[in-house]
Amino acid sequence: MVDTFSSSWRPQLHQRPRWLMSFLTAYRTQLLVLWVVGFVMVFGLQVNSIDGVGLFSMKAAARPIPRLRPVAFNLTDFGGVGDGKTLNTAAFERAVEAISKAGARGGGQLNVPAGRWLTAPFNLTNHMTLFLAEGAVILGIEDENHWPLMPPLPSYGYGREHKGPRYGSLIHGQNLRDIVITGYNGTIDGQGQAWWTKYKKKILTNTRGPLVQLMWSKDVVISNITLRNSPFWTLHPYDCKNVTISGITILAPVFGAPNTDGIDPDSCQDVLIENSYICVGDDAIAIKSGWDQYGIAYGRPSTNIIIRNLIVRSVVSAGISIGSEMSGGVSNVTVENLFVWETRRGVRIKTAPGRGGYVRNIAYRNVIFENVRVGIVIKTDYNEHPDEGFDPKALPIITNISFSSIHGQGVRVPVRIHGSEDIPIKDVSFRDMSVGLTYKKKHIFQCSFVDGHVIGSIFPSPCQNLDLYDEQGNLVKRSVSQNITDIDYDI
Structure with missing residues (x-):
């Protein structure tokens, strides 16, 4: 799925230091606005603060209950x-x-x-x-x-x-x-x-x-x-x-509260999650649809889900996850206007052999990372199973995943897409991406067994597995090989 969103700002590869500094300045206002929204949601609208002590000494009169x-x-x-x-x-x-x-x-x-x-x-x-x-x-x-x-x-x-x-x-x-x-x-x-x-x-x-x-x-x-x-x-x-x-x-x-996911839509249809703040000890949101052979047999997908206008934080896990229990399938998910801060992984898809099912037609747009270790993760070896009865030949399908208008700063690894020979990741697209990095070495846009394309110039430079197109949709460069593996978990 190719997102048709266009941007008037197009960084050129030979101007990285200059446009990167411009990017950090341009997005300062946007980050500030999101921070203000977050503080209003957490503190301004909440009578009790996180520690149970009122933020303001003066209390308004109790409102009548409708x-x-x-x-x-x-x-x-x-x-x-x-x-x-x-x-x-x-x-x-x-x-x-x-x-x-x-x-x-x-x-x-x-x-x-x-x-x-x-x-x-x-x-x-x-x-x-x-x-x-x-x-x-x-x-x-x-x-x-x-x-x-x-x-x-x-x-x-x-x-x-x-x-x-x-x-x-x-x-x-x-x-x-x-x-x-x-x-x-x-x-x-x-x-x-x-x-x-x-x-x-x-x-x-x-x-x-x-x-x-x-x-x-x-x-x-x-x-x-x-x-x-x-x-x-x-x-x-x-x-x-x-x-x-x-x-x-x-x-x-954020520490010491295991498995306290925020919201877990599980085999659900027609879901809207919006205008919220989530700070927890595991995934802020995890979309699920059953576990291995039991999820395959139950056969209820999660589909038609919109997630928008959220501020999320998960120091030990991910902002928005799909899986790993996704055996009934996950499709038609849109994540937009998302601010992820001080989080181990920004947005993540995780699965494994034995899951079966599919993850398809997923769109991420207008996502900002602030101090995130790994921005975008697709992982196909999350091997945790209910029992020994799962079928290792039940292989999930991951296809049609798009990322557009992805920005931020303080990110160590912006992209890690880890497909495998058994579970290749197909039709991934990137457009309008610029992420300020905290790690300066090579191989920070990591890929393995993935095919897809990039539209226009993005930063950092994409992996060699992806075809390159200009803004008009003209092919600039074919991928060297879609099966190249360039994953470094030490980064």
Whole structure:
């Protein structure tokens, strides 16, 4: 797929030092704007700071809670106590039961007032709005004995960390329709520290649960809230359709919070993720569709996904990932207007023999890297399998991946595309790319078993595997060989 985006600024290869300095200056304003947006989203819109202390000493008067459904309840109507100590599971369950009876009238809204509402996991119901008021915090109880065990996901075969069942999510729903989780930037806090400690000490015998998980559901909106300190993946829509995630903040410690992915659309269709800030201990977003033979048999792809207007950070992992569990296939994904900062890998596709499936029709455009170790990664040997029953001959197909308007600074390796003889990467394109480097040696645009093309001049110089075209689409130079291997993991 060739992106038709054009730019009025065209660097020439013989002017690298001059245009590189111009680039860094030109993008300073854009980076500043993105930083301001990030700080507004994290601090300006959030009543509580990351440490729970108000950023401003003056508080505005509490805003009235809008009524979004014909019927509305307060959690206190069902005996809820927001002191951070009283267990409110029964109050949530009674409220959900009351809303379930209002479905014929258009459903109901549960208002969670300001306070700290400790609870064990609970389920949502059809036609429900969960509204978190300003200053409201739903706290997940730390004792795993209060978390129910659930069967493994059918497309995974096992719990992701242990064979057998898995813990459920703090807020859960299955086979639902018309679900809204929103508010005045209230918080859902999984209190994950206890989980992370037990995981690292290998005390747990079942896979940790997500913070919010909706399965086999349709017409889902999650907006204007903060999700933090998940025991495991933070927001996990599984085999859902028509999902909108907008204006949210997701936080977890950048170190010591294993597998706290931000958002993991998994075998989902028609998904929009936008206008959000994510800073976590694993991938900010990871698009998935099942694991090896179980994902192949389940056969539900992730498709028609738009990710836009995001600021993300992942010191130990990646900003936006596809895979590695992608055995049902991933297609028609657009990632645009993305700022990735202080992250190990910027955007990544990862898979392995045994996965099967495909990754195709993926477009990245208007992406900025700031202090990123490896900007663009495609990796085909991510060999982690549920059991020995996978078929090593089930080889994934990776094709039609485009990158346009890719910029940034402080990047060590801008591109590492690691195909193999068994899994060649096909039809990759680059256009309008200029990345300021922190590493001055050769082989910083790395390729292996990849075919594709470059349109116009880009910096740094592309690998020899790619054909070169000018801006008018005229062939300038054929690749030397598409099977050249120039991967250096020591860089």
